[in-house]
Amino acid sequence: MARIELKTPQQLRYMREAGLVVAAMHKALREAAQPGVSLLELDAVSAATIKAHGAKSNFLGYHGFPATVCISVNDVVVHGIPTAEKLKLGDLVTFDCGAYVEREGKQWHADAAFTMIVGGDEHGSTQARQLNKLTEEAMWTALANLTTGKYVSAVGEAVEAVLADYVAEGFAGDIVEEYTGHGIGTAMHMPPEVLNYAAAGRSAKLQPGMVLAVEPIISAGSAQTEILADEWTVVTVDGSLAAQWEHTVAITTRGIWVLTAPDGGVAGLAPFGIKPTPLS
Secondary structure: OOOOOOOOHHHHHHHHHHHHHHHHHHHHHHHHOOOOOEHHHHHHHHHHHHHHOOOEOOOOOHHHOOOOEEEEEOOEEEOOOOOOOEOOOOOEEEEEEEEEEEEOOEEEEEEEEEEEEOOOHHHOOHHHHHHHHHHHHHHHHHHHHOOOOOEOOHHHHHHHHHHHHHHHOOOOOEEOOOOOEEEOOOOOOEEEEEOOOOOOOOOOEOOOOOEEEEOOEEEOOOOOEEEOOOOOOEEEOOOOOEEEOEEEEEEEOOEEEEOOOOOOOHHHHHHHOOOOOOOO
């Protein structure tokens, strides 16, 4: 198994700086994502927010990606490239954001995503609302599971359990398995791989200093996907909606702290009776 980077308390604080930049990107994009705005205009909002906070984009130029944010609309699963396309009332849109700060000669990265319905939930279809609620719930359940689990597999087990509850109530979607969470730190993608489903075999043991990007991705229909000709944009083969939620979370000796949530995850973890522990 590849070596997992464990961070010192000071390095976790650097990552929190990057995490708050990503949180600011989320706030700015959520406010700007109105009917009629183009995806290119939203990328400009993302870029301006990163610059205003003295950080740098870890998406722009990554293996040739041409933007500072992935914007995935409706049946786009992940890695949507911003174009002149304009958002419409009721669209289901995911913003996957990343940034890094440079401290002590190294890059410290953060990565997080959210999905929203343009114009407000009341303008989305019943299916879009259910899918978005399910995916966000799966993410927070997975984060909560990290406080009691012993292995990284606690994430996938939680996502599967939440999906099973929804399926029992009639939901017909599935987990998109080929895109996973990951370790993060001095690079955006690092070991360990964080699966969104339960898999045979033992995964990496959770350890203080570990930082994970937890990101369930769920479709409202088949989980089968394809990559478009731009070699980035991933869509569902059957045209079904897809949603993604993601946070970067630090494992410490005293618990967890969600680095990309402004409140550290307090509100999201409260329903589980869990109080995240601020960094020392």
